[in-house]
Amino acid sequence: MKRTYLGEFEEIVLLTVAVMEGGAYGVVITHEIVAQTGRSVRLNQIHAALQRLEDKGMVKSEMGEPTAERGGRRKRLFTVTAYGRRTLQEIHEVRVSFWNRLLNPLKLTTSL
Amino acid sequence: MTQPPRFADRLLKLFCSPHRLEEVQGDLHEEFAWQVRRVGERRARWRYWRDVLGFLKPRFVKRVAEPYSNPSNIDMLRNYLKIALRNLVRHKVYSAINIGGLAVGMAVAMLIGLWIYDELSYNTYHQNYDRLARVMQHQTTNGHTGTQQSIPAPLEKELRTKYGNNFKHLGMATWQDGHILSYGDKHVTRSGNYMGPEIPEMLSLHMLRGSRRGLNETNTILLSASTARTLFGAANPMGKLINIDGKSDVRVTGVYDDLPFNTEFRELTFIAPWALFVAMQPWVQRSLSESRWGNNSFQLFVQLADNMDMETVSARIKNAKLNNVSPDEKKFKSEMFLHPMNDWRLRGNWEEGVHIGGYIQxxxxxxxxxxxxxxxxxxxxxxxxxxxxxxxxxxxxxxxxxxxxxxxxxxxxxxxxxxxxxxxxxxxxxxxxxxxxxxxxxxxxxxxxxxxxxxxxxxxxxxxxxxxxxxxxxxxxxxxxxxxxxxxxxxxxxxxxxxxxxxxxxxxxxxxxxxxxxxxxxxxxxxxxTKNRPVGYNSTGLVMIQMISPEFNGKYDVLNTDLKNAGVIQEIAESSSPLTDVWSNNGGFSWQGKDPSLDDDFATIWVTHDFGKTVGWQFKEGRDFSRKFSTDSLSLVVNEAAVKFMGLQNPLGTIVRWGAKDDPTTKHFTIIGVIEDVLATSPYEPVKQAFYFMDEKETNWIMLKLDPRRSVSESMAAVESVFKKHLPSTPFNYKFADQEFGKKFxxxxxxxxxxxxxxxxxxxxxxxxxxxxxxxxxxxxxxxxxxxxxxxxxxxxxxxxxxxxxxxxxxxxxxxxxxxxxxxxxxxxxxxxxxxxxxxxxxxxxxxxxxxxxxxxxxxxxxxxxxxxxxxxxxxx
Incomplete structure (x- = not known):
């Protein structure tokens, strides 16, 4: 099956967008990823990833309401498209099937 | 609320693609505000800088194409013009008023511009026009300073010997005037002048034949192209002999291009040598050889030496005449100066010795x-x-x-x-x-x-x-x-x-x-x-003919008889000046009761017996010249201005002495008549005091009073045939007094x-x-x-x-x-x-x-x- 390649970072961003359910935009995505993964992620990386995802058709965006702390500027709110959702699904299925075939998952962890 | 670093913001605005700027900047600001709360302002600013720099990448800098067409300037211009044209056509009256009015306005402004350009480029035909000048003088009489172009003949030699290093060229000249040029049977009247040999070089004449040195010999002449054509047609004029005024034979040594209309010398259609003029005039020879400075009768043109400037030289020659005149003439305080060719046309007026501009106004x-x-x-x-x-x-x-x-x-x-x-x-x-x-x-x-x-x-x-x-x-x-x-x-x-x-x-x-x-x-x-001003004579049907060739000598009586027999004229007379000018002014008169401090100066006009009848003098007192009195050659008719000027109560019978008391050539004249002022010079100035003498030897003009009962053209044809009969080699040229008077306006x-x-x-x-x-x-x-x-x-x-x-x-x-x-x-x-x-x-x-x-x-x-x-x-x- 042919599908679009999705990098690991892009996958995390896409997942975050999916989790946030319509409330996703640059800053909150950054904070969420930092909180969840502990990585030091920077805003420009997130923006770049979101742009790539949009180019690939996995997210769509629209301009939201302005807020005061943004100096009256609007935010770009992202939502996952059906295509993005299916991609995530497929990735998840692939991983689950591998995990299921793994006989002793705990052993693997201790050996690390 | 604290603001993020302004410069970083500006940098972002400069680089970031406009369609991304809003969200990026918004995110950055929100992040900044959050970081300020988390780690404090100082570190937040650092982070902000780092984040901004992170956005300076091709992905964010790249601009996207606008979804709308971006018309070029040409497209818009075409649209503007189309709309403009439609507007013009739609409002025809407005457009006509606008375009018509503006066209007239522009035409006037452009015509005036062309006219001004023409005036400013006057005389610039001559290559050295900025180095050429005319020598002029101020003289003071009766407390008034007058300025004149005429200078005494010895001035040229004086300037050459004592002030020579100031000048590159000097050239004397008489006055431009009509002369008869004859070649074989052909006689034409052309305006020309006698001028010094360096003049053609000074005026940078464009020679078609011969050279500018053509006037070095005495009996030579330079012709303008048009004169040469009139006299010789297509034939080569070089070396041909022609005659001037029936007096002197000269050889053509050059032909120059006609001078353009906007030059001072536009009517200079031939140049004969100054030396030839001197050779013909004994009194000029005398004033040159004896250095007589009293007579201001000529012009002098100069070209400055290359390193000299006009004002310096003008100041240097100031006393060139005063140093040489006789002691009793020092009172006139003669001052010589240069009038640059640049100013001839536009700045040629003086008032009491002060340059006041002129035509430039x-x-x-x-x-x-x-x-x-x-x-x-x-x-x-x-x-x-x-x-x-x-x-x-x-x-x-x-x-x-x-x-x-x-x-x-x-x-x-x-x-x-x-x-x-x-x-x-x-x-x-x-x-x-x-x-x-x-x-x-x-x-x-x-x-x-x-x-x-x-x-x-x-x-x-x-x-x-x-x-x-x-x-x-x-x-x-x-x-x-x-x-x-x-x-x-x-x-x-x-x-x-x-x-x-x-x-x-x-x-x-x-x-x-x-x-x-x-x-x-x-x-x-x-x-x-001014036209309605009384002129003091009757100018209708008055014809003036200048006697420019010696052929006129002794023809007065036959002309008189023949013209009267033909029945075309009522009177004929002769005079030294035309009716519309005064060619001679003189001083040196005295009479009983004359104020010793008065510098006497009179217009002097010589006439024949019938002059008064011909022109219609109006007598206030006394009588006209008459053949009944043989003493009338020593009689004097004066005008009213002269009576006033002389301060006479009873002018008739007053004796006027002309010359020094003990000089044997001094003559004594008796005033026999007073006439109303005859307006001869400027119609805007008062008439000058004038003396009329009776002497046919001094006359230059013939005056004819046409018979008013016959048509002018018929009469003039008859007059011409009579003149042709008696003066075969003189072209018949005449002037009407009223037309000449009109020209003054x-x-x-x-x-x-x-x-x-x-x-x-x-x-x-x-x-x-x-x-x-x-x-x-x-x-x-x-x-x-x-x-x-x-x-x-x-x-x-x-x-x-x-x-x-x-x-x-x-x-x-x-x-x-x-x-x-x-x-x-x-x-x-x-x-x-x-x-x-x-x-x-x-x-x-x-x-x-x-x-x-x-x-x-x-x-x-x-x-x-x-x-x-x-x-x-x-x-x-």
Missing amino acids: YVRLFGIIGLFVLLLACINFMNLSTARSEKRAKEVGIRKAVGSLRRQVVNQFFSESFLVVIFAFVGAIVLILGTLSWFNEVADKHILFPWAKAPFWLASLGFILVTGLLSGSYPALYLSSFQPVKVLKGTFNVGGWAAAPRKVLVVVQFTVSITLIIGTIIVYRQIQH ASEERFGKLAGGFAVLAILISCLGLFGLASFTAEQRTKEIGVRKVLGASVLNLWGLLSKDFVVLVIISCFIASPIAYYYLNRWLEEYTYRTELSWWIFVVAGVGALFITLLTVSYQSLRAALMNPVKSLRSE
Whole structure:
């Protein structure tokens, strides 16, 4: 099956967008990823990833309401498209099937 | 709330693609605010910088293509021009007024420009025109300093020997005059001069044959191309022998190109050597060999040495004459100076020894008039555009609402004004081509349309730019400033405030026009006033013939008999001066009771017995010369001015002595008659004191009084045949005294005609503008007039209502124009001793005239509006 390649970072961003359910935009995505993964992620990386995802058709965006702390500027709110959702699904299925075939998952962890 | 680093923000704005900027910047600011709370402002700022730099990557910098078309300048220009053309075609009357008025204004300004250029380039044909000068002198008599071109003959030698290193060339000359040139049987009268051998080099004559050194031998002559053609046709004139005035035979040693019309020497059609003139005149030889400085009879031209400047040399030669004159002539305080060729044409007037300019005043005046006429045309354009602004305001509003930038609206109006100006420019060129020959005639010029001259086209381009900007700026900047919301909502009101500048401009227009009208009236009155001045003789049918060849000697009696027998003349006489000039002035007279301090100076005219009868002298006292008295060769007829000048109570019988008391050649004359002043020189000056002597040996002119019962052309044909019979080798040239007198007004009449023409044009242009404005107001007030009519207003009421505004403006203009005109015309008239008065009625006439024309212009529109059926005007809503 042919599908679009999705990098690991892009996958995390896409997942975050999916989790946030319509409330996703640059800053909150950054904070969420930092909180969840502990990585030091920077805003420009997130923006770049979101742009790539949009180019690939996995997210769509629209301009939201302005807020005061943004100096009256609007935010770009992202939502996952059906295509993005299916991609995530497929990735998840692939991983689950591998995990299921793994006989002793705990052993693997201790050996690390 | 703390703000993120401003410079970083600006950097981001500069680099980040505009369509991403909002979200990126918003995110950055939100992040910054959050970081300030988390880690403090200082570190947040650092982070902010780091984040901004993170965004400076191709992905974020790259611009996306606009989804809308981005028209190029050419596209917009085409659109502007198309709209402009449609506007012009739609409003035909406005366009005609605009283009027509502007074309006339530009044509006037360009004609005046060409004229000024021609005046300024006078004499520049000569390569060394900035190094050439004429030597002139100031002399003081009876406390008044006079300035003259004539200098004594020994001055040339004096300047060569004592001041030689100041000059490169010097050249003496007599006076340009008509002479008879004969080659075989061919006799022609040509104007020429006797001049020094260096003159052709100084004037940088363009030699077609021979060289500029052609005058080095005594019996030689240089001919202009036209003279050579007249005498020799196509044959080679070089080396041929011709005769001047039947006196001297000379050999042609060169032919030069005719001098152009705008040079001082344009009528110099031959040059004979100065040495030849000296050889023929014993008294000049004497004054040269004996260094006699008393007689100022010649001209001297100089070219400065290369390292010298005009003023220094002029100051150096100041006393060149004074150092040499006899002690009793020192009182005249002769001062020599140089008059540079640059100034000959435009700065040739002196008053009491002070250089006061001259013709340059007319050049300046016409320059100003040209500018004003152009200004009037521009004002029309501005006025009509702003008047129409209410209509165009909606258009501007819609354009702006649809998305036009102000810049584009400005461009739109400028392209419209430039289109009008370019049309007007083409129209102006057509007008100039049509009127140039007429203009040349009136202005006495030979101006050609400068098709091939780059400076002219550059100037025209500048002209178009300036006019386009000037006349387009007001509507462009004013209309484009409208706010679309107000305009489209309909609350926009251009009344009151907007009409004020328009009114001011109308006042300016009419002030200029009325000033020009008053000026023209005054100039014509001055000319008329002077023409009506009593001349002291009867000039009708009076013919003057100059005796320029020795053939005339001894022919007086046969001419007299034959002409009288032919029945064409009533009287014949001879005189030393023409009737319209005085060729000789003399001093050295004394009489009983003469004030010893008086520097006596009289116009001296020699006549024959019948002169008084021929010209119609009016005697106040005494009698005319008569053949009955053999003593009349020692009698004197004087004019009234002379009686006054001499301070005589009983002039008749007074003895006048001419010469020193103990000199045996001194003569004593007795005054036998006093005549009314005969106006011979400038008609604007008082008549000079004059003595008339009776001596046929001194005469130069024959005067004929034609028989008034026969037609002039018939008589002149008969006169010519008699002259041809007795004077076969003298071309028959004659002048009518009244025509010659009329020529004295040539420059004033030219000035009057030009000023009159410009005044008419100024009024025309102003009225065109007024017509446009009136039609606009009438149109604008159509509804109001309809309502008024329904409520019972009469046509007269409405006519008054619509005309009142304009009439008030013109009256204001009258009050501004009158003092201005009074001031300048008073100054102009002060230059004339004999002048008309500035009466108050002239101003009234000009004002009433302007008002009348205004009413005429406005009434057409206001009556049309007032007569309109109110049903029609009110129905359209």
